[in-house]
Amino acid sequence: MLKLRDGIVELYKKVATSLPPDVEEGLKQAFSNEQEETKAKSALGIILENIKMGRDTARPICQDTGVPVFFIKVPAGLSQIDIKNTVLDATRIATEIIPLRPNAVDILTERNSGDNTGIGFPIIYLEETEKSTLSIDLMLKGGGSENAGQIYKLPASDLNAQRDLDGVSKCVLDAVQKAQGRACPPYLLGVGIGASKDQVTRLSKEQLMRKLNDKNESKELAKLESDLLTNINRLGIGAMGFGGNVTALGVKIGVNHRHPASYFVDISMGCWATRRGRLIW
Amino acid sequence: MVASINLAVPLSTEDVRSLKAGDFVQLSGDIVTGRDRIHKFLLEQKPRVEEIPFQLSGSVLYHCGPLIQKSGEEQKIIAAGPTTSMRVEMYAADVIKEYGLKGIIGKGGMGRKTLQALQKNSCVYFHTIGGAAVYLAERIKKILGVWKLDEFGAAEAMWHLEVENFPAMVTMDTHGNDIHHEIENMSLKKFxxxxGGEDRQAVK
Incomplete structure (x- = not known):
């Protein structure tokens, strides 16, 4: 487990200091899609320079190193409790040596634990896999973008949104319209649809782990993802909310079966600095 | 890059009133940081000016919870981008008035109450680039001091910093102009x- 611990510390370091290639590529395209001498282009220029500086100097891209969120797939026979404890050890070490900003605050005492561990912190989702390899996905989820997430129950008459994919679209557009530039656009959007509140919030967050070029297996959802991206960009909010052609880099949608009475839509917002990575063990 | 105006902090009323929404600026001088807890503390405990170890009058308050590296006694700023300003909307107008701030640096813009406070108290809102934390940390030359570190932790403490050519854009000025409000109304039309259905009212 010591080697695994060091592997997770390395994963933390990679995720905190270098943006995934697909997101960086998306930002470069956004830069070329904005007109010269605009506020949005100027913002994107600084963002791209910052990404390079973070990588070159091994410093976290953003001071908000977020809530660490782990999605772990465990082969049969490996102890999930051991893995969880190893993640906690790695988190303490990573916080000190990278460093990460300590973000775990006790609700009652308002004390920051100082090492990014606490009750339910980091967030760890464990699941058994039939494969023989351990797969650890990590996202460092910034607070500003997390705050811009929304959950909807359809139908929603104020949005003229019925229980269908058109209704889902309206929810996503509403979430972006409400967020404006406050959560660091261009955004990545994760959408989860299903039967219960707890399930869709996790599902929407998992969508943020998908690469931007990952195509939805469902034809209908693939089309919805692409149409939504076009329409979000037509809102004109732009990088940093300065106005511009690119408000989002991608939309990813996941679905579960729903109850006849329920139709929940959850939206997770990822900032331009959506930091994620995978360790295969 | 668009040409920018160089400003020395502390700022004068004349400095601030001459700025217009859309101006790019570079700030040099001493600034302070403050986010959620400092705002709540200032409003609830109302510390007297002499209890605060730094000069806030004429200064610029940066909505930022920096990432600090400690090696022994030495502290170094590793990354220091802005945090979402809207969370301190309920406090900002009073803080500006009570402590004589001439500028706020943050991201995402603020509400109507703050916009009015900017007009009344000759203060301006500077927007810098969210997430550009390494780039911005490079413009912070020195940590001059810190207040409430033990009590609030590094992210929520008030840091006194010397900055040089710190880049930002005026998005809310002393004349009531607000770029965020303009963009929001524009996107609302498209939205x-x-x-469909009845058109939504413009944002007030």
């Missing part, structure tokens, strides 16, 4: 088309 209303997508939603």
């Amino acid at each position: 209303a088309e997508f939603i």
Whole structure:
């Protein structure tokens, strides 16, 4: 487990200091899609320079190193409790040596634990896999973008949104319209649809782990993802909310079966600095 | 890059009133940081000016919870981008008035109450680039001091910093101009088309 611990510390370091290639590529395209001498282009220029500086100097891209969120797939026979404890050890070490900003605050005492561990912190989702390899996905989820997430129950008459994919679209557009530039656009959007509140919030967050070029297996959802991206960009909010052609880099949608009475839509917002990575063990 | 105006902090009323929404600036001088807890503390405990170890009058308050590296006694700023300003909307107008701030640096813009406070107290809102934390940390030359570190932790403490050519854009000025409000109303029109039905009212 010591080697695994060091592997997770390395994963933390990679995720905190270098943006995934697909997101960086998306930002470069956004830069070329904005007109010269605009506020949005100027913002994107600084963002791209910052990404390079973070990588070159091994410093976290953003001071908000977020809530660490782990999605772990465990082969049969490996102890999930051991893995969880190893993640906690790695988190303490990573916080000190990278460093990460300590973000775990006790609700009652308002004390920051100082090492990014606490009750339910980091967030760890464990699941058994039939494969023989351990797969650890990590996202460092910034607070500003997390705050811009929304959950909807359809139908929603104020949005003229019925229980269908058109209704889902309206929810996503509403979430972006409400967020404006406050959560660091261009955004990545994760959408989860299903039967219960707890399930869709996790599902929407998992969508943020998908690469931007990952195509939805469902034809209908693939089309919805692409149409939504076009329409979000037509809102004109732009990088940093300065106005511009690119408000989002991608939309990813996941679905579960729903109850006849329920139709929940959850939206997770990822900032331009959506930091994620995978360790295969 | 668009040409920018160089400003020395502390700022004068004349400095601030001459700025217009859309101006790019570079700030040099001493600034302070403050986010959620400092705002709540200032409003609830109302510390007297002499209890605060730094000069706030004429200064600029940066909505930022920096990432600090400690090696022994030495502290170094590793990354220091802005945090979402809207969370301190309920406090900002009073803080500006009570402590004589001439500028706020943050991201995402603020509400109507703050916009009015900017007009009344000759203060301006500077927007810098969210997430550009390494780039911005490079413009912070020195940590001059810190207040409430033990009590609030590094992210929520008030840091006194020396900055040089710190880049930002005026998005809310002393004349009532607000770029965020303009963009929001523009996107709302498009949004209303997508939603259909009755047009939504413009944002007040």
